[in-house]
Amino acid sequence: MPFPISLNSEKVNTVQAVWTKNKNEVTEEEYNEFYKYVANAYDEPLLRLHFSVDAPLTINALLFVPKDNFERFGFGRLEPGVNLYCRKVLIQQQSKDILPEWLRFVKGVVDSEELPLNISRETMQDSALMSKLRKVITGRFLKFLHEQAKSKPEKYKEFWQNFGMFIKEGAATDFTYRKELVGLLRFSSSKSGEGELVSLRDYVERMKGNQKDIYFINGPTKEVIESSPYLEVFRNQDTEVLFTHEPVEDYILSQLGEFEGKKLVSIDQAGLELPETQTRDGDALTPEQVEALTRWLKEVLGDKVTEVRESRRLSGSPAILLNPDHMTGSLQRMMQVMNKDINAIGPKVLEINSAHPVINRLSELSQQGDSFARVAAEQLFDNALISAGLIVDTRGIVQRMNQILERALQ
Secondary structure (H helix, E strand, C coil): CCCCCEECCEECCCCCCHHHCCHHHCCHHHHHHHHHHHHCCCCCCCEEEEEEECCCCCEEEEEEECCCCCCCCCCCCCCCEEEEEECCEEEECCCCCCCCHHHCCCEEEEEECCCCCCCCHHHHHHCHHHHHHHHHHHHHHHHHHHHHHHHCHHHHHHHHHHHHHHHHHHHHHCCCCHHHHHCCCCEEECCCCCCCCECHHHHHHCCCCCCCEEEEEECCCHHHHHCCHHHHHHHHCCCCCEEECCHHHHHHHHHHCEECCEEEEECCECCCCCCCCCCCCCCCCCHHHHHHHHHHHHHHHHHHEEEEEECCCCCCCCEEEEECCCCCHHHHHHHHHHCCCCCCCCCEEEEECCCCHHHHHHHHHHHHCCCHHHHHHHHHHHHHHHHCCCCCCHHHHHHHHHHHHHHHHC
């Protein structure tokens, strides 16, 4: 209310329409008090955006990002937190129409003089005016996030850790704003320090001159990925790889396809074009031995693999499994979790390191017709599945490992 209301000589309407004031006229204390009122919060906000525009609509807006994301902690789905006003008159509380669903964490007020005071809920949902208002507010807020990421990276990092899930949700579902949202994504990488986050633009700016693609790989943690055989050739070639930790991130990058003319490629793909091929090691099997072993492995493993071939990407691991199609390993792991009755693994391409002692010894045993060679081949395949993070039948592994221990202890 624009005029004071007193009860028992005490002013009761202490909250003012600060969104209509000039930013220079509002103190930090007033901003914080208003945030606590509108967000029903007890602490101060993490970020604040206060702006006014006259075109294409007359708008006064005051938006806040809270410090905590309670949806992330399992407290249920957040309700929209922005109230819609017209000339300081409340039109709709917690409006579902003013911002996209993936910005439901934003709190605050939007006031537009263009809205009629008697507008109905049905009219709001169908109104071209509401669509325009939504576009202006969403675009301005995304621009604000980009500015924060550039000028206050540590502040944006805190935002990303708490609210990055909503940016990912938007990038995966909202094609209208995907370009802006992709620029806000952050990842760890093979060249990022502890706690450091990398954007796609950061990655492109430090790509090598002969590098054509942007590489990424999924894993539960950075430590797990760094010990993965998939990273060996890229480490040897000093090529950066982005790390993703959730299937939605792989989905976004796969759907995006490319960024600034650079193709986005998961490094667990069989048809990967590597920057360079590794030279054959002096201890490696001969081409004839490799041909014989790969043929024998295909016979033993059957339809578990579509192809067995010599690897040019391995240096410390004996074998690796690759996807012959464009489905990433993380999406396959998600399918396994969702329905364990379905064999979501599917056929793979098995690559072997012809210079590894295990592969050399396996080649000898297979040529000698030793029955133990089949046991070792099955275990080699399951070990590669485990390295890929895919679920395997542990009963078969335990039984096979006991055979291997018995053989080793003789």
